[in-house]
C-alpha cells in the first residue's frame with residue numbers, strides 16, 4: 001500500500017490502527033509525506049522544527065511497521081502557489097515505482113476540512129491514482145523505464161466523515177495500543193497541539209486541568225484519552241470496541257457483474 005499523508009502525524013491519527021492491522025496481515029506499506037512540517041512546533045526554530053518532526057516521523061512509522069518514507073518536502077501551509085499538477089506528477093512517479101494495490105489518504109470530498117495541506121494532498125493523490133494508469137499521462141516517466149500502474153482500491157479518511165459516506169469500518173481493537181504508541185512518537189507536534197489547545201481555551205477563559213502542566217507525561221495521557229474516545233465513539237456505532245472509519249473505493253463495485261464473474265488469472 002501507499003499511504004499519502006500531508007503531515008507527519010495525519011496517517012497515525014486517522015488510520016494508524018488500520019494500517020498496522022493490514023501490515024500484520026501481510027501488506028507492505030510505503031509512506032509518502034507531502035510537506036516538511038516546518039511550522040508544527042511550539043517554540044523551536046524552523047530548521048529544528050523540520051529536523052525533529054522528520055526524526056519523530058521515522059519513529060512513528062516504525063511503531064506502525066512502515067518501511068520506506070518518501071518526503072516530498074513542500075513547505076507546510078505554503079502550498080497555494082504550488083501547481084497541483086506538480087504534486088500529482090511526483091505522486092504518479094512514486095505510484096509507478098512502488099506499484100501499490102491500495103491507497104490510503106485524505107478524502108478529497110470531505111466537508112468542513114479546514115487545513116489547506118490536507119485539501120491539496122487529497123486532490124493530488126486522487127488525481128495521481130487516476131492518471132498513473134494512463135500510457136499518455138506523464139509519458140517521460142514511462143520513457144525512464146517505469147510502467148503505468150492502476151491503484152486498485154482506496155481508503156479515504158477525514159477529520160469527520162458523514163455517517164452516510166462511511167462504507168468501511170475497521171475493528172482496530174487489536175492495534176489501538178500500537179496506534180497510540182505511534183502517535184506519541186510525534187512529540188514535537190503533539191506538544192504543539194496541547195499548547196495550542198491550552199492557549200485557545202485560555203482566550204475563552206477556560207482551562208483543562210490535565211494540561212495545567214504540559215510535559216511528556218501529560219501530553220501522552222491526553223493523546224491516549226483523545227484517541228480512545230474517538231475510536232470508541234466510531235466503534236460504538238458498529239458494535240466494536242474501537243474502530244476507524246473510511247470512505248472506501250473498491251477495485252470494482254461489489255456484487256456487480258465484474259466482481260461476480262472474475263476468476264483467478
Ligand SMILES: [Zn+2]
Pocket residue numbers: 006007009010115118
Ligand atoms: Zn495534518
